[in-house]
Amino acid sequence: MSSVLHDYWAYFLVGQYPNGPLGGLALTLLLGVSAVTLALPFGVLLGLARLSPWRALRWPVMALVYVVRGSPLLMVVFWAYFFMPGSSGRGNSQFATMLAALVVFNGAYLAEIVRSGLEALPRGQLEAARSLGLGYLQAMRHVVLPQALRNVLPSLVSQLVVTIKETSLGYIIGLTEFTFIATQVDSQLITHSTAVYTLVALTYFALCGGLSLLARRLDARSGPQAGPRPGGWAQARRAVPA
Amino acid sequence: MIEFREVSKRHGDTLVLDRVSLRIASGETVVVCGPSGSGKSTLLRTINRLEPINSGSILLEGQDIHGPSLGLDALRARVGFVFQGFNLFPHLTALQNCMLAPMHVLGLAPDAARARAMELLARMGLADRAAAWPAQLSGGQQQRVAIARALAMQPAVLLLDEPTSALDPEMVSEVLLVIRDLAHQGMTLVCVTHELGFAREVADRVVLIDAGRVVEVAPAASFFDHPAEERTRQFLAKLRSPFAQPTALEPAALHAKIS
Numbered sequence: 176m177s178s179v180l181h182d183y184w185a186y187f188l189v190g191q192y193p194n195g196p197l198g199g200l201a202l203t204l205l206l207g208v209s210a211v212t213l214a215l216p217f218g219v220l221l222g223l224a225r226l227s228p229w230r231a232l233r234w235p236v237m238a239l240v241y242v243v244r245g246s247p248l249l250m251v252v253f254w255a256y257f258f259m260p261g262s263s264g265r266g267n268s269q270f271a272t273m274l275a276a277l278v279v280f281n282g283a284y285l286a287e288i289v290r291s292g293l294e295a296l297p298r299g300q301l302e303a304a305r306s307l308g309l310g311y312l313q314a315m316r317h318v319v320l321p322q323a324l325r326n327v328l329p330s331l332v333s334q335l336v337v338t339i340k341e342t343s344l345g346y347i348i349g350l351t352e353f354t355f356i357a358t359q360v361d362s363q364l365i366t367h368s369t370a371v372y373t374l375v376a377l378t379y380f381a382l383c384g385g386l387s388l389l390a391r392r393l394d395a396r397s398g399p400q401a402g403p404r405p406g407g408w409a410q411a412r413r414a415v416p417a
Numbered sequence: 418m419i420e421f422r423e424v425s426k427r428h429g430d431t432l433v434l435d436r437v438s439l440r441i442a443s444g445e446t447v448v449v450c451g452p453s454g455s456g457k458s459t460l461l462r463t464i465n466r467l468e469p470i471n472s473g474s475i476l477l478e479g480q481d482i483h484g485p486s487l488g489l490d491a492l493r494a495r496v497g498f499v500f501q502g503f504n505l506f507p508h509l510t511a512l513q514n515c516m517l518a519p520m521h522v523l524g525l526a527p528d529a530a531r532a533r534a535m536e537l538l539a540r541m542g543l544a545d546r547a548a549a550w551p552a553q554l555s556g557g558q559q560q561r562v563a564i565a566r567a568l569a570m571q572p573a574v575l576l577l578d579e580p581t582s583a584l585d586p587e588m589v590s591e592v593l594l595v596i597r598d599l600a601h602q603g604m605t606l607v608c609v610t611h612e613l614g615f616a617r618e619v620a621d622r623v624v625l626i627d628a629g630r631v632v633e634v635a636p637a638a639s640f641f642d643h644p645a646e647e648r649t650r651q652f653l654a655k656l657r658s659p660f661a662q663p664t665a666l667e668p669a670a671l672h673a674k675i676s
Contacts, residue, residue, distance in 0.1 A: 297504075299500060299502055299504040300504060302467060302500070303500060303504035303505075303506070304506075305467075305493060306465055306467065306493055306496075306567075307494070307517070307518035307522065307566070308491070308493045308495075308518055308570060309490070309517075309521060309522060310490050313521055313522075317517060318506055321508050322507065322508050325508070
């Protein structure tokens with residue numbers, strides 16, 4: 176494995192950059208961060224729309240969420256690749272294609288997580304906010320969402336970690352992200368598949384495991400603010416029998 | 418100030434409010450009582466349109482609350498509501514609970530909102546608890562923060578829906594005393610409660626609701642001492658404890674408890 180790393184580390188990290196398009200781990204990170212950054216607000220908006228008092232908003236979003244959640248991600252990637260206007264056959268557009276697919280796909284899953292958080296909040300919170308004269312959107316923004324999102328934080332984080340992993344499907348449409356680079360290296364070396372794919376596995380594990388760990392830290396640190404559970408969430412979770 | 422005109426409301430086949438007519442004057446304290454399920458909470462919740470009505474009209478300062486042209490948020494900003502279960506925002510401190518609406522609805526600057534909130538918390542005897550999270554407060558303290566939060570909007574009327582029903586007995590009096598002080602300061606109050614000792618001392622008038630109908634409206638003293646209606650007599654008799662001590666706090670006992 177060390178010889179593979181020694182000869183190809185730059186290729187794994189950035190692809191052909193600066194002599195060609197950016198690729199490798201850098202592209203994976205760029206795609207992952209962009210997807211998460213866009214999917215989260217998209218998911219929150221979809222989640223809010225799912226519970227909106229306006230039917231014209233609720234129904235199309237419900238249809239979108241059902242269709243997307245009923246399809247494999249690979250299908251959504253192909254759709255984006257073949258049907259998204261201007262997506263195929265142009266320069267670096269695989270990135271935009273993959274980003275769109277990830278945002279729509281994960282947005283739908285995040286929407287359901289957000290919805291569960293919103294529905295689990297006691298009704299009295301919205302009533303109290305509205306009784307003070309706050310409008311629906313103001314009440315959502317200042318009272319309902321901060322509590323709901325906090326309550327579903329663990330589910331949100333795991334969905335975001337899934338999003339990072341799913342960037343590897345970009346390989347299918349020729350996006351030169353980390354997995355794609357690994358297949359290239361593997362076909363050049365022919366005899367080092369175990370080393371190459373062990374490296375790939377370890378890298379994804381470090382990336383996603385690190386994120387989960389970070390999220391758990393943040394979660395535990397938010398204890399004092401959590402109010403209802405003095406001692407923090409970590410303690411509250413431990414108290415639940417396994 | 419508030420006028421119910423033949424207000425009816427139904428849930429499916431059940432008539433929750435049946436042609437209720439009632440006038441509440443400015444500065445008046447009205448206690449609404451009645452058996453559970455009688456519609457008294459619903460009556461209160463129609464005043465800030467937490468519940469829609471099917472027919473009739475409710476006027477607040479001459480304005481039709483359930484009329485089509487009314488700005489709902491503007492109405493609610495003028496009607497304070499205190500819930501049985503407090504409904505404080507658990508992600509905000511006591512102080513922030515009282516600052517949120519004045520800042521975002523009235524457009525107060527943070528400093529002005531903070532000053533107003535601190536003054537109200539001090540009036541509630543909670544100046545030293547301003548930075549506490551709701552979960553760190555006792556039930557009685559939480560309800561007093563909820564009252565301060567409602568008052569921070571400087572409402573024309575304060576509605577209280579069983580404000581002491583969710584409290585441990587030893588915390589009931591601290592909340593009732595705060596409400597009594599508000600009544601004495603001339604605040605218009607409509608309070609649904611089972612604390613008949615409180616009603617007798619603080620209320621100007623008492624309303625008995627049963628099966629969605631107004632059975633009797635009378636000044637507090639005559640309501641308790643000479644009820645006109647047989648239904649009122651039955652209701653009052655049922656509230657009396659089967660044991661020697663009365664269940665509701667008598668005014669004398671209330672005072673003894675505080676001092």
